[in-house]
Amino acid sequence: NVSRLDAAWSVLYQLEQAGFQAYLVGGCVRDMLLGNSPDDYDVATNALPSEVQELFPRTVPTGIRHGTVTVLMGDERIEVTTFRTEGEYADSRRPASVKYVSTLEVDLSRRDFTINAMAMDRHGRIIDPFEGRADLQKKTIRAVGEPEKRFQEDALRMLRAIRFAVVLHFSIEERTWLAITENAGNLSRISRERIRDEWNKIILSDIQVGIQLLNKAGLFDVVFPDVPLQSPRKLMQAAEFAKRLPEKIALRQAALFRQLSVGETAVQKILRELRQPNALIRSVISILRAIPDVDPLTWTDAAWRRYLYCHGKDIALDAFLIVGYIRVEKQNLILNKLYESIQKQPIWSVKDLTVTGQDLIAELNIPPDPVIGHILERLTELVLENPLCNTRQSLLAAAREMYENL
Numbered sequence: 001n002v003s004r005l006d007a008a009w010s011v012l013y014q015l016e017q018a019g020f021q022a023y024l025v026g027g028c029v030r031d032m033l034l035g036n037s038p039d040d041y042d043v044a045t046n047a048l049p050s051e052v053q054e055l056f057p058r059t060v061p062t063g064i065r066h067g068t069v070t071v072l073m074g075d076e077r078i079e080v081t082t083f084r085t086e087g088e089y090a091d092s093r094r095p096a097s098v099k100y101v102s103t104l105e106v107d108l109s110r111r112d113f114t115i116n117a118m119a120m121d122r123h124g125r126i127i128d129p130f131e132g133r134a135d136l137q138k139k140t141i142r143a144v145g146e147p148e149k150r151f152q153e154d155a156l157r158m159l160r161a162i163r164f165a166v167v168l169h170f171s172i173e174e175r176t177w178l179a180i181t182e183n184a185g186n187l188s189r190i191s192r193e194r195i196r197d198e199w200n201k202i203i204l205s206d207i208q209v210g211i212q213l214l215n216k217a218g219l220f221d222v223v224f225p226d227v228p229l230q231s232p233r234k235l236m237q238a239a240e241f242a243k244r245l246p247e248k249i250a251l252r253q254a255a256l257f258r259q260l261s262v263g264e265t266a267v268q269k270i271l272r273e274l275r276q277p278n279a280l281i282r283s284v285i286s287i288l289r290a291i292p293d294v295d296p297l298t299w300t301d302a303a304w305r306r307y308l309y310c311h312g313k314d315i316a317l318d319a320f321l322i323v324g325y326i327r328v329e330k331q332n333l334i335l336n337k338l339y340e341s342i343q344k345q346p347i348w349s350v351k352d353l354t355v356t357g358q359d360l361i362a363e364l365n366i367p368p369d370p371v372i373g374h375i376l377e378r379l380t381e382l383v384l385e386n387p388l389c390n391t392r393q394s395l396l397a398a399a400r401e402m403y404e405n406l
């Protein structure tokens with residue numbers, strides 16, 4: 001995003017012109033050195049939040065308690081944070097207070113991993129006190145400082161280590177890994193929302209490596225305390241299965257639960273407890289419900305039509321991606337049959353009938369009462385049974401007969 005980078009550069013420049021130090025820091029520096037384009041740019045400065053607010057005409061105090069002011073530049077938003085350390089950590093969660101410090105180095109030392117603890121100045125020079133660049137080269141996730149201590153300060157960092165390893169295809173340095181395995185249980189003190197955000201990044205990435213690392217570290221059971229205990233073999237088979245599917249959270253989550261034999265009620269509870277949005281939970285459940293128990297190649301054409309009418313096209317497509325891998329030897333046959341059935345599907349809802357409730361009232365002299373809804377429903381069944389019936393003439397005739405026989 002070029003204009004966002006321009007905006008970030010302009011923020012650095014203006015802070016420097018005003019006599020402050022200012023650097024790009026954290027994830028954006030890592031991503032630029034990797035040749036990836038960052039999603040957003042964070043700036044660190046020795047200017048106090050009030051000074052940042054004075055300097056820029058449009059600001060929002062988005063995280064003022066942590067020293068963060070968001071500067072608005074055109075349509076872009078740049079987060080500017082005053083150099084700080086984190087005070088005492090009461091309970092492996094969030095620092096109880098933040099303290100401003102005068103140097104960039106101290107600010108960098110509070111960051112989680114060496115690859116996230118680099119800064120870049122306005123001239124593109126890299127400030128790298130913890131050898132993050134070397135770790136980028138070695139494709140290594142390494143805690144800044146004492147891993148034990150850093151994970152005891154903030155247990156979420158353990159999950160972040162795995163997320164970065166998965167997303168970047170890096171490995172986790174030995175001592176950092178050891179400290180994760182020894183402190184895994186502390187992740188349960190972290191808010192479910194923060195855990196969810198990391199999990200959602202893992203599931204969209206290499207879910208197989210992700211689940212393997214989570215399980216080896218002892219973190220899987222903390223992320224999913226209500227998933228019944230699984231053998232590592234079954235867990236890895238499920239992960240391998242989910243990985244083949246497109247990168248969509250609902251689809252992969254449904255596939256995982258299905259392969260781990262987690263039932264609908266448990267699925268609902270687990271996802272609620274992980275604070276996943278209701279829309280996502282509904283999708284997962286709908287996909288699971290749409291996975292047929294029997295081989296769909298044994299279905300009649302009418303059974304296909306009823307299936308599609310019941311579940312809808314999008315959910316059917318997702319469910320059949322899963323079905324295709326369950327019955328992998330017939331995958332092509334099954335998917336082709338699905339696509340063909342979607343093409344031929346006569347109606348997707350009552351609105352696709354060639355008659356409306358209004359038509360029935362007018363043409364058949366039926367009073368507008370609940371009977372209309374009932375007749376329309378029977379007409380959809382008729383059309384799903386025999387698509388040729390979906391003409392105005394046949395449906396009106398059928399409706400008349402239904403009404404007379406009520």
Ligand code: ATP
Nearest residue numbers: 025026027028042110111112113116117154156157
């Ligand atoms: P991405 O935005 O791609 O997920 P990121 O590295 O930018 O990755 P953010 O959560 O945006 O991650 O955090 C920005 C920076 O803040 C990190 O690069 C790191 O330096 C620091 N940071 C974030 N979370 C923590 C944490 N829990 N402990 C220590 N430092 C952290």
Ligand code: MG
Nearest residue numbers: 027028039040
């Ligand atoms: Mg970021």
